[in-house]
Amino acid sequence: xxxxxxxxxxxxxxxxxxxxxxxxxxxxxxxxxxxxxxxxxxxxxxxxxxxxxxxxxxxxxxxxxxxxxxxxxxxxxxxxxxxxxxxxxxxxxxxxxxxxxxxxxxxxxxxxxxxxxxxxxxxxxxxxxxxxxxxxxxxxxxxxxxxxxxxxxxxxxxxxxxxxxxxxxxxxxxxxxxxxxxxxxxxxxxxxxxxxxxxxxxxxxxxxxxxxxxxxxxxxxxxxxxxxxxxxxxxxxxxxxxxxxxxxxxxxxxxxxxxxxxxxxxxxxxxxxxxxxxxxxxxxxxxxxxxxxxxxxxxxxxxxxxxxxxxxxxxxxxxxxxxxxxxxxxxxxx
Amino acid sequence: xxxxxxxxxxxxxxxxxxxxxxxxxxxxxxxxxxxxxxxxxxxxxxxxxxxxxxxxxxxxxxxxxxxxxxxxxxxxxxxxxxxxxxxxxxxxxxxxxxxxxxxxxxxxxxxxxxxxxxxxxxxxxxxxxxxxxxxxxxxxxxxxxxxxxxxxxxxxxxxxxxxxxxxxxxxxxxxxxxxxxxxxxxxxxxxxxxxxxxxxxxxxxxxxxxxxxxxxxxxxxxxxxxxxxxxxxxxxxxxxxxxxxxxxxxxxxxxxxxxxxxxxxxxxxxxxxxxxxxxxxxxxx
Numbered sequence: 001x002x003x004x005x006x007x008x009x010x011x012x013x014x015x016x017x018x019x020x021x022x023x024x025x026x027x028x029x030x031x032x033x034x035x036x037x038x039x040x041x042x043x044x045x046x047x048x049x050x051x052x053x054x055x056x057x058x059x060x061x062x063x064x065x066x067x068x069x070x071x072x073x074x075x076x077x078x079x080x081x082x083x084x085x086x087x088x089x090x091x092x093x094x095x096x097x098x099x100x101x102x103x104x105x106x107x108x109x110x111x112x113x114x115x116x117x118x119x120x121x122x123x124x125x126x127x128x129x130x131x132x133x134x135x136x137x138x139x140x141x142x143x144x145x146x147x148x149x150x151x152x153x154x155x156x157x158x159x160x161x162x163x164x165x166x167x168x169x170x171x172x173x174x175x176x177x178x179x180x181x182x183x184x185x186x187x188x189x190x191x192x193x194x195x196x197x198x199x200x201x202x203x204x205x206x207x208x209x210x211x212x213x214x215x216x217x218x219x220x221x222x223x224x225x226x227x228x229x230x231x232x233x234x235x236x237x238x239x240x241x242x243x244x245x246x247x248x249x250x251x252x253x254x255x256x257x258x259x260x261x262x263x264x265x266x267x268x269x270x271x272x273x274x275x276x277x278x279x280x281x282x283x284x285x286x287x288x289x290x291x292x293x294x295x296x297x298x299x300x301x302x303x304x305x306x307x308x309x310x311x312x313x314x315x316x317x318x319x320x321x322x323x324x325x326x327x328x329x330x331x332x333x334x
Numbered sequence: 335x336x337x338x339x340x341x342x343x344x345x346x347x348x349x350x351x352x353x354x355x356x357x358x359x360x361x362x363x364x365x366x367x368x369x370x371x372x373x374x375x376x377x378x379x380x381x382x383x384x385x386x387x388x389x390x391x392x393x394x395x396x397x398x399x400x401x402x403x404x405x406x407x408x409x410x411x412x413x414x415x416x417x418x419x420x421x422x423x424x425x426x427x428x429x430x431x432x433x434x435x436x437x438x439x440x441x442x443x444x445x446x447x448x449x450x451x452x453x454x455x456x457x458x459x460x461x462x463x464x465x466x467x468x469x470x471x472x473x474x475x476x477x478x479x480x481x482x483x484x485x486x487x488x489x490x491x492x493x494x495x496x497x498x499x500x501x502x503x504x505x506x507x508x509x510x511x512x513x514x515x516x517x518x519x520x521x522x523x524x525x526x527x528x529x530x531x532x533x534x535x536x537x538x539x540x541x542x543x544x545x546x547x548x549x550x551x552x553x554x555x556x557x558x559x560x561x562x563x564x565x566x567x568x569x570x571x572x573x574x575x576x577x578x579x580x581x582x583x584x585x586x587x588x589x590x591x592x593x594x595x596x597x598x599x600x601x602x603x604x605x606x607x608x609x610x611x612x613x614x615x616x617x618x619x
Contacts, residue, residue, distance in 0.1 A: 113609070116602075119597075127595065292430050
């Protein structure tokens with residue numbers, strides 16, 4: 001399936017976005033939040049867009065990543081790298097557990113299982129107030145400078161340096177995920193999305209592929225959670241709330257699944273619109289709800305799909321391909 | 335002893351409310367294989383409509399007569415003009431649209447009635463307590479248990495003894511087969527949605543004098559309803575009743591001991607049921 005943007009173009013546009021965001025957005029803090037949520041959305045997109053799995057468990061990994069990084073930095077004097085590694089390890093372990101169990105079921109039962117796990121981990125985090133701070137969250141998380149071989153790369157005190165860290169991590173993960181989805185492993189994932197029975201018939205152990213994709217997705221989301229904790233210097237209980245999963249899912253589908261660049265659009269749109277509209281009108285979520293209904297009914301390719309359709313209509317030069325929107329067209333009442 | 339008894343009765347009341355929220359969700363899930371994330375918002379809107387009628391007229395009974403049918407109409411419209419487009423779409427779009435609808439209802443409620451919760455006065459007739467020797471219990475809560483039990487019986491009769499009930503029960507087995515018999519299943523879907531929204535709205539109205547109407551009561555009710563639906567068995571009326579009462583009583587009895595523990599437990603139970611016994615306690619295989 002050819003897309004409007006080829007992978008290297010997507011990467012170039014994403015790099016450009018990283019440079020432009022802190023300049024065009026009203027604050028560097030907002031740009032940092034955008035980039036962090038794009039990372040979380042990339043993780044979710046890997047599952048929805050490339051394996052066809054809709055996980056309500058993303059908040060677990062976002063929250064666990066945030067807690068693991070925060071606790072490491074709060075209780076020891078190791079560097080920021082160790083905090084991020086702790087987030088990666090913790091979210092990988094939890095994602096392996098949740099993914100191993102959830103992928104036993106398909107379709108809506110998978111969704112319900114991830115939903116149950118998400119609530120379970122929320123109440124566990126709430127109950128373990130001694131560790132997680134419960135309702136208050138973890139406060140005053142240190143943000144040590146990024147040091148490599150005794151050379152301070154980033155002090156992380158000015159907002160732009162925190163943005164730089166998030167941006168570098170984002171670009172690295174974007175390239176990594178592009179490699180993953182264009183690899184034979186990624187092609188197998190897409191085969192599972194298109195027709196799991198056939199993938200099984202060809203001889204793939206689709207369970208294993210789904211679990212690995214789930215862990216990858218959990219780790220990417222966990223890194224986003226860790227960066228969010230570093231950025232806020234605060235790890236609220238809300239990180240692990242199922243509404244965080246919903247937020248990440250909404251960003252993914254709104255931007256467009258089936259292409260990593262969709263996540264860049266979705267994350268940017270949600271965070272920027274959220275920040276700007278909520279300042280003007282506290283009920284902006286009403287608009288978001290209407291947008292979700294329109295996207296779900298008419299624009300199933302999301303923002304990226306809409307852009308592709310527009311480009312095709314204008315140019316008729318763009319690649320003509322069978323879009324997912326055409327094949328998934330909702331069938332109304334006969 | 336009497337504390338546990340009172341918590342048991344509290345739990346039965348909460349459980350009946352859970353049942354009324356869940357039963358529509360369960361039947362919709364069972365017949366249309368459609369997960370309605372806006373179901374919690376129906377419960378929320380039911381509570382607020384009840385509040386609005388009480389605030390305007392002062393009559394709780396009028397509110398109870400008017401608000402749930404208004405919710406049935408809302409559910410019918412939502413199904414007919416929005417959700418029915420999505421029956422053939424992949425489930426992520428069904429979830430996206432119903433999440434959107436839930437947001438629209440929740441934010442709409444805050445737009446009209448404000449972001450702070452509202453209290454609904456207990457009707458005069460049911461204020462005060464009932465005293466049986468050493469046993470003292472609020473009248474209104476007893477009324478809720480009695481009223482919902484009566485309603486459950488009526489619903490059960492309707493499902494078991496009427497033609498529509500037979501169609502609905504057949505629908506949870508196989509909608510294709512029902513359609514082949516020449517029954518308009520799309521009309522049945524609309525009606526089922528209306529019924530589900532009616533019951534969720536009624537549950538909201540009945541809870542309002544106990545815990546008030548709060549703009550954020552939707553998501554919590556929805557996730558408990560998911561637990562009830564899964565544990566009872568998807569599409570099962572008696573399962574939703576058993577599941578609702580079980581969750582209500584467990585939560586109530588655990589509330590003074592370890593309430594977070596109760597919440598962890600019910601989601602562990604939900605995951606276990608999906609993994610080990612997907613048809614639930616009382617669902618058909």
